[in-house]
Amino acid sequence: MNPYVPRIAVIESIVDETPDIKTFRLRITDGGFSFVPGQFVMVSVLGVGESAISISSHPDDAEKFIEISVRKVGNVTGSLFRLKPGDKVGVRGPFGNGWPVDKAVGKDLLIVGGGCGQGALRPLILDVLRHRDRYGRVEILYGARTPQDLMFKYEHDVWASVPQGCLLLTVDRVPPGVEWKHNVGVVTRLFEHVTVDPANSLVCICGPEIMMHFAVKGLLSMGFKGDQIYLSMERRMKCGVGKCGHCQIGGKYVCKDGPIFTYEELKLEPDKIL
Amino acid sequence: MGGASQLFKTDLEGLDRLIRKLRSGGYVVYGPVKQGRSWFFLEIDSVKQVDLNYVRTVLPPKKLLHPPREKLFEFKLDDGFEVSEKPTPSAVALFGVHPCDLKAIERQDEFFSQTPEDPYYLARRRNTLIIGLTCTRVDENCFCLSRGTGPEVSTGFDILITDVGNGYLLEPGSAKGLELLKSLGFQEAGDEYLEAKQKLIEELKKSFTKHMPSEGLAELAKSLLDHEVWKETAERCLSCGNCSLVCPTCYCFDVYDVLELNLRSGVRVRELDSCQLLEYAEVALGGNFRRNRFQRLRHWMLCKFGAAGGGLYSSCVGCGRCIVYCPASIDLTEVAGRLRGGG
Amino acid sequence: MKLKVGVFKFTSCSGCQVELIRMNEQLPELLNLVEFKYWAMASSKLEDGPYDLALVEGAISTPECIEEVKAIREKSRVLVALGDCAVTGGVPSIRNWMSQREAETIVYPKPGCIRSTRVYGIDEYVKVDYYLKGCPPRLENILEVFKAVILGVKPRLRQHPVCVECKFYENECLLTTYKQPCMGPVTAAGCGAICPNVGRVCEGCYGPMSDPNIASMVERLKEIGLSDDEILRKFRKYAGMSKLYREVAKL
Numbered sequence: 001m002n003p004y005v006p007r008i009a010v011i012e013s014i015v016d017e018t019p020d021i022k023t024f025r026l027r028i029t030d031g032g033f034s035f036v037p038g039q040f041v042m043v044s045v046l047g048v049g050e051s052a053i054s055i056s057s058h059p060d061d062a063e064k065f066i067e068i069s070v071r072k073v074g075n076v077t078g079s080l081f082r083l084k085p086g087d088k089v090g091v092r093g094p095f096g097n098g099w100p101v102d103k104a105v106g107k108d109l110l111i112v113g114g115g116c117g118q119g120a121l122r123p124l125i126l127d128v129l130r131h132r133d134r135y136g137r138v139e140i141l142y143g144a145r146t147p148q149d150l151m152f153k154y155e156h157d158v159w160a161s162v163p164q165g166c167l168l169l170t171v172d173r174v175p176p177g178v179e180w181k182h183n184v185g186v187v188t189r190l191f192e193h194v195t196v197d198p199a200n201s202l203v204c205i206c207g208p209e210i211m212m213h214f215a216v217k218g219l220l221s222m223g224f225k226g227d228q229i230y231l232s233m234e235r236r237m238k239c240g241v242g243k244c245g246h247c248q249i250g251g252k253y254v255c256k257d258g259p260i261f262t263y264e265e266l267k268l269e270p271d272k273i274l
Numbered sequence: 275m276g277g278a279s280q281l282f283k284t285d286l287e288g289l290d291r292l293i294r295k296l297r298s299g300g301y302v303v304y305g306p307v308k309q310g311r312s313w314f315f316l317e318i319d320s321v322k323q324v325d326l327n328y329v330r331t332v333l334p335p336k337k338l339l340h341p342p343r344e345k346l347f348e349f350k351l352d353d354g355f356e357v358s359e360k361p362t363p364s365a366v367a368l369f370g371v372h373p374c375d376l377k378a379i380e381r382q383d384e385f386f387s388q389t390p391e392d393p394y395y396l397a398r399r400r401n402t403l404i405i406g407l408t409c410t411r412v413d414e415n416c417f418c419l420s421r422g423t424g425p426e427v428s429t430g431f432d433i434l435i436t437d438v439g440n441g442y443l444l445e446p447g448s449a450k451g452l453e454l455l456k457s458l459g460f461q462e463a464g465d466e467y468l469e470a471k472q473k474l475i476e477e478l479k480k481s482f483t484k485h486m487p488s489e490g491l492a493e494l495a496k497s498l499l500d501h502e503v504w505k506e507t508a509e510r511c512l513s514c515g516n517c518s519l520v521c522p523t524c525y526c527f528d529v530y531d532v533l534e535l536n537l538r539s540g541v542r543v544r545e546l547d548s549c550q551l552l553e554y555a556e557v558a559l560g561g562n563f564r565r566n567r568f569q570r571l572r573h574w575m576l577c578k579f580g581a582a583g584g585g586l587y588s589s590c591v592g593c594g595r596c597i598v599y600c601p602a603s604i605d606l607t608e609v610a611g612r613l614r615g616g617g
Numbered sequence: 618m619k620l621k622v623g624v625f626k627f628t629s630c631s632g633c634q635v636e637l638i639r640m641n642e643q644l645p646e647l648l649n650l651v652e653f654k655y656w657a658m659a660s661s662k663l664e665d666g667p668y669d670l671a672l673v674e675g676a677i678s679t680p681e682c683i684e685e686v687k688a689i690r691e692k693s694r695v696l697v698a699l700g701d702c703a704v705t706g707g708v709p710s711i712r713n714w715m716s717q718r719e720a721e722t723i724v725y726p727k728p729g730c731i732r733s734t735r736v737y738g739i740d741e742y743v744k745v746d747y748y749l750k751g752c753p754p755r756l757e758n759i760l761e762v763f764k765a766v767i768l769g770v771k772p773r774l775r776q777h778p779v780c781v782e783c784k785f786y787e788n789e790c791l792l793t794t795y796k797q798p799c800m801g802p803v804t805a806a807g808c809g810a811i812c813p814n815v816g817r818v819c820e821g822c823y824g825p826m827s828d829p830n831i832a833s834m835v836e837r838l839k840e841i842g843l844s845d846d847e848i849l850r851k852f853r854k855y856a857g858m859s860k861l862y863r864e865v866a867k868l
Contacts, residue, residue: 003390004346004529004542005357046349046357047533047540048770073558075770082769088354236557238529238544241390245526245547246554248583249563250576251496257583270499271555271563271573312789333787342785512830512837514802515777519784530773533764535646546785551777552827567830601792601802601837 003241006044006090012065013085017151018144021116022081023056023069028091033062036098037123038232038260042240043068043076044090045083051076052237052255054120054206055094058127066091069119069151095240096259099124099204100230101134108136108196112215114143114187114207118151120232120259121206125159137196138165143187143211145172147180168193187211188218198223204260206232209273216263216274226264231274233259233266282444282455283463289435289442290321291458292405296367301403304338305369306331315368324370326437327410330593334375334522335368339398340382342519342546346394346529350539363398370407371431373424374416374593378522379404380430385525385587403450406431408474412481415594417607420485423591425478438470486592486607492581494613499572503612508568510602515548517596517604518574523588524548549573575606620767623655623668624699625689627675627682628709628736633700634658634674636753643760650767666692670766672749672759676702676709678736690743695766698745699759701752703738705824706858708752710736713868714853737858747772750805752822752855758807776805776827779819783810791818796841800851803829824856831865 009026017023035055044050051074057067072081083089101124109128113121128138140159144150150169152159160167168190170183183190187207203219205212212231219229235247235254247254250269252261266274284292296303297319305324307316313328315335333342347359371379386395409416409425418424427434432451436443443463446452518524528547533540547554550571555564564570576582578596580589590606597605624634638659640647654664671693677683690696701707712720713735721728739745747765749758758774765772779801783790791813792799800821801813812819825831831852838848849867857866 001390002347002359002393004393004544005359008354010354046351046355046542047531047537048768049531050529071558077558079768079770090355090357234557235563236555238527238547242388242583243386243392243525243527244529244544245549245583246528248549248573250573251582251585253583268496270576271569273563310789311794314787332789333784337787510830510833510836512802512833513778513828514780516780516784516790516802519781533768535643535650535760535764537650537764537767548777548781551781553775553777567828599790599793601790602833 003092004239006042006046006050006092009089009091011083011085011087011089014083017069017153018149020072021069021149021151022072023067023151024080025057025065025067026089026091027065033066033094035059035062035066035094037101037127038098038120039094039096040120040240040259041066041068041091041093042095042237043080044092045076045079046090048079049076050090050092050238052095052240054232054259056119056122058123058130060130069116069122071116092240095255097257099260100202101127104202105134106136108201109138110194110196110201110203111138111140112187112203112205112207113141114211115145115149116151117206117208117232118142121204122152124204128162128165129158132163136164136200138162139194139196140165140167141170141187141190141194142167143170143172143190143207146175147171147178148175166193186214188214191218191222194222198228201228203229204232205229209234213273226267227262229263230260231263231266233261279446280452280455281463281467282446282460283441283467284444284460285441286321288458288460292454293318293321293369295454295458296369296403301365301367303367303369304335318369326370326407328370329409329411329413329416330372330595330598332595332599333520334378334593334595335371336378336382336522338366338368339379339402340386340395340525340546344394344544346542346544348539348541352538363401365401365403366398367403367405369405370435371404372407372409372593373427374418374421374591375522376404376406376427376430377418377423378591378593381523381587381589381591382525385584404431406434406447408434408436408471409478410437410474412478413594414483415597416592417482417484417486417594418592419479419482420487421590421592422488426475436471436474438467438474441467443467443471484594484607486590486610488580488589491579491610491613492576492589495576495579495610496581498613501613503609504568504572507604507609508566508571510604511550511567511571512602513550513552513567513570514601515550516599516601518548518550519546520595520599521578522591522593522595523578523584525584525588526554549577575609578606579610619649620651620669620763621654621667622651623666623671623689623693624653624658625655625671625673625685626657627673627686627703627739628678629675629700629702629707631658631674633749633753636756637672637759640756640760647760647763651763668693669695670763671696672699673697673703673739674699676706676736677739677742678709678733680732680734683734683742686739686743695746696743697747697749697762698739699749700754701750701822701824701855704748704750704859705738705856706736707738707855710858711853712736713858747774749774750823751808755808757809774807778802778826778829779804779806779808779810779813779823782806782808783813783819786810786814788813789816791816792837792841798838798841798843798847798851800834802837803831803834820854821851822855824859825861829861831861835865
């Protein structure tokens with residue numbers, strides 16, 4: 001097995017999530033695929049390049065499809081946006097560790113998402129929905145720039161109806177003429193509504209690093225410990241398999257030691273905003 | 275190890291026969307050749323081209339195992355695309371590799387063997403025969419002694435050559451090496467050859483002037499991320515990348531696609547990269563977690579001290595190349611000394 | 618649909634266009650993808666825009682040029698500065714360090730009819746999408762821009778220093794080993810280290826790399842014995858008008 005050679009995947013469908021985020025449903029053409037929530041794939045548009053993208057669908061569906069939710073930010077993602085159902089992309093992976101779904105059994109779960117970081121959290125949320133009895137109380141906090149920038153709007157009602165749980169939404173600003181009945185302000189402002197028990201819970205966060213920085217600060221002051229706070233980190237990756245070096249944060253490889261780390265694991269490492 | 279295994283001896287002509295034998299066996303042989311004021315691992319067909327008294331080459335022999343630029347695969351974009359991988363590499367013999375570089379190759383071997391294995395490196399490595407060479411001199415930028423990577427070495431070679439003055443001691447380091455030595459009909463070396471080698475090693479050990487002991491360095495450096503030495507040194511640093519590009523344990527690479535002008539076929543390439551370059555740690559939308567020069571310099575030095583993601587695999591073997599080729603005369607042993615509280 | 622391309626020239630030696638013409642065997646392939654609508658050096662058939670891609674060679678040095686380059690921008694979807702003169706003013710910009718009158722008198726027997734401005738790269742007047750650095754830019758870099766514009770992506774024009782490419786070729790280091798005034802450590806790569814490959818120092822023709830440590834480079838050049846004036850000229854020669862070099866070039 002050559003870990004650098006992508007498998008071929010067909011785009012089955014595309015959902016416009018926001019003005020700059022699309023969800024692509026991919027079918028791997030040459031056999032099985034399995035992953036755990038929080039893992040990522042390296043997606044190739046051959047001739048343009050390759051990018052690391054979190055899987056946003058649930059592992060139970062992996063035999064049929066995987067989904068990736070992509071924000072248009074560069075050459076590869078920009079080229080993905082021009083593709084249509086039926087077009088082919090390259091996929092390597094899955095890579096990385098994943099959310100602590102086993103450790104979370106029987107515990108309360110606080111899920112904090114910011115912007116397109118919600119893509120990496122969706123498999124975890126879907127896991128809660130499909131295996132509700134595994135977890136205690138589950139609270140989902142999700143913030144975006146504006147109401148239009150919220151992903152998975154078509155699922156929010158389902159997320160919000162989780163028994164023993166809640167979905168709290170917030171946006172940085174509401175453009176004139178847009179209807180919005182939820183909160184306005186940064187996602188950490190929602191922390192005052194959090195009711196999970198810091199003594200018996202895990203927190204899973206994915207979003208811009210500056211948002212995670214403030215989220216960690218807030219959580220620590222609320223009594224959560226560094227080893228209860230799980231963060232999905234993002235760095236440029238060229239290989240995904242711990243060789244190319246690019247994704248290092250000090251002594252850690254985001255691609256193989258992560259992408260999910262506890263704050264405890266990362267707090268002493270250099271070259272981060274956290 | 276010496277005592278238990280068979281030892282051989284030969285003269286310069288015998289080394290020449292060894293090279294010819296390798297060539298006739300299908301190996302492309304590379305050895306240290308002097309050109310201008312520098313040495314390079316170049317293809318050789320005779321020992322006469324080799325400078326057995328060389329100090330260090332510009333690029334380490336890494337260039338033949340993890341080349342600066344290589345094709346990962348070719349692709350064709352037709353209906354979707356198809357991918358073809360590259361063929362197997364030719365057999366290479368590295369002749370005259372010094373202990374520091376032998377140790378570096380051992381570390382790269384282990385690094386690229388981690389799961390998932392790197393098929394390109396390992397395919398090349400499996401087709402590579404390594405003939406080590408004990409140094410005959412130490413210069414002001416050598417510090418393998420303090421790194422535990424030389425001047426004595428017991429693994430990492432198929433054959434080790436030592437110039438003992440009146441001849442060459444040949445020590446096999448693998449079954450393949452032993453077989454080769456036997457097939458050349460070299461005579462067995464007596465104890466006096468080993469004694470002469472020991473004497474040479476002791477002399478070499480006395481001539482080191484530069485030191486950077488490993489003990490506790492990684493932990494110390496990680497605990498001193500705010501030390502002023504990083505920013506002070508970065509004022510001189512040109513971020514030219516030379517230190518990492520000549521380093522025998524730096525393995526970082528970039529990956530990119532090159533599309534033919536027909537826009538229908540192309541290659542995916544990997545190319546040696548350097549964490550000293552601004553673009554290295556760039557993320558989407560122009561973000562960069564090592565935008566400041568001192569952060570890049572610190573990351574590289576932490577890596578060489580064994581405190582970055584590569585751990586021991588990418589840590590320093592004391593070859594001195596980064597010091598020799600730094601246009602700004604930055605010396606990581608001095609930085610280590612400052613961290614230890616000196617100067 | 619083929620990409621509609623215009624090639625234009627201002628104050629320059631035309632060497633960048635020559636580099637494009639030099640393409641030879643790749644030309645038929647390129648012509649499958651692009652159509653040169655306007656390229657005075659190659660064809661007398663000149664068609665007006667709009668253009669998908671304008672390659673603009675040369676510095677802007679007269680009031681007329683300013684208006685012309687603005688008009689080209691209006692007509693072009695993607696505008697690329699082709700070569701140093703268009704990127705920063707290039708070699709012609711060295712006259713910015715003397716009086717206009719002095720420069721005109723050196724060059725022209727009867728300077729009375731000359732109307733020129735200070736020499737700038739084209740981005741002094743128009744928005745530039747991509748910069749093809751170099752004197753001239755290497756053909757490979759130019760073709761990269763063609764491909765990228767067709768694919769709708771950003772071209773891969775790396776801004777790291779020449780030292781990187783030089784080490785790939787394992788050249789002897791002219792700066793450290795020979796104490797020669799090589800500008801490699803501050804100069805953007807892309808050339809393939811062609812000068813060091815033949816044993817000559819990098820003259821800095823690709824202009825500054827992404828984050829040159831200019832102060833340290835000046836110190837290095839002093840160390841090997843260059844005078845302040847020689848150092849000044851090193852930085853002025855190709856890219857003295859670049860934003861990164863203006864200070865050291867004492868504009």
